[in-house]
Amino acid sequence: MTQISENLKILRQKIEKQALGYARKVEEINLVAVSKRQPVEKIQEALNAGHRLFGESRVQEAYEHWQDLRVQYNNLKLHLIGPLQTNKAKEAVALFDVIETVDREKLVLALSLEMKKQERFLPCFIQVNTGDEEQKAGVSPETLPDFVTFCQEQNLNIVGLMCIPPVDEPPALHFAFLKKLAHQNGFKELSMGMSSDFEQAIAIGATYVRVGTGIFGNRES
Numbered sequence: 001m002t003q004i005s006e007n008l009k010i011l012r013q014k015i016e017k018q019a020l021g022y023a024r025k026v027e028e029i030n031l032v033a034v035s036k037r038q039p040v041e042k043i044q045e046a047l048n049a050g051h052r053l054f055g056e057s058r059v060q061e062a063y064e065h066w067q068d069l070r071v072q073y074n075n076l077k078l079h080l081i082g083p084l085q086t087n088k089a090k091e092a093v094a095l096f097d098v099i100e101t102v103d104r105e106k107l108v109l110a111l112s113l114e115m116k117k118q119e120r121f122l123p124c125f126i127q128v129n130t131g132d133e134e135q136k137a138g139v140s141p142e143t144l145p146d147f148v149t150f151c152q153e154q155n156l157n158i159v160g161l162m163c164i165p166p167v168d169e170p171p172a173l174h175f176a177f178l179k180k181l182a183h184q185n186g187f188k189e190l191s192m193g194m195s196s197d198f199e200q201a202i203a204i205g206a207t208y209v210r211v212g213t214g215i216f217g218n219r220e221s
């Protein structure tokens with residue numbers, strides 16, 4: 001067994017244990033393996049271990065990692081979990097299956113246009129800046145209801161909310177806040193929790209956890 005298949009196995013066990021402990025269905029918790037800045041050999045190991053759901057932060061790198069593998073593995077699911085420039089919307093819609101980082105009106109317009117052109121209507125998440133951090137991407141919690149309306153007017157299929165908590169605050173507060181916002185706005189899916197805090201995120205209601213180093217080890221710089 002390789003290190004990566006071992007890590008995946010342990011992670012799945014932890015997810016299962018946490019689901020059981022918090023009366024959740026294990027099938028509703030999805031493990032997004034974050035393969036950004038990881039060598040293709042490691043990605044291949046995860047694929048060999050049967051994993052099919054992956055997350056990438058950058059469109060360009062995602063193409064380098066996945067363009068060929070996509071053809072070989074027809075049941076792959078790729079999530080974009082990093083900021084998206086409007087001029088990359090076309091490539092993003094063509095490659096990814098889910099966009100987790102919808103966070104501004106200009107991007108909503110670009111995505112909606114591209115999805116119509118390509119007839120690929122991808123499920124999306126709205127990224128929420130739960131800590132109202134100036135430098136961080138995401139919609140501010142106060143403007144979320146209006147932003148949701150805007151997305152609906154543009155026929156963007158929003159299925160849930162995503163957040164990256166501030167590094168210096170207890171993540172559980174932000175997970176609970178995101179859950180509340182999702183409930184208020186009628187969304188079912190919650191993308192929250194990374195290597196260091198995915199168990200807390202599951203306890204609070206995450207349906208997607210995004211784990212990178214916990215599967216692949218440290219990233220290349």
Ligand SMILES: *Cc1c(COP(=O)(O)O)cnc(C)c1O
Nearest residue numbers: 034081194195210211212213214
């Ligand atoms: C890199 C990244 C992750 C994975 O982080 P780890 O700490 O390596 O698990 C999760 N979510 C987002 C948005 C990321 O950019």
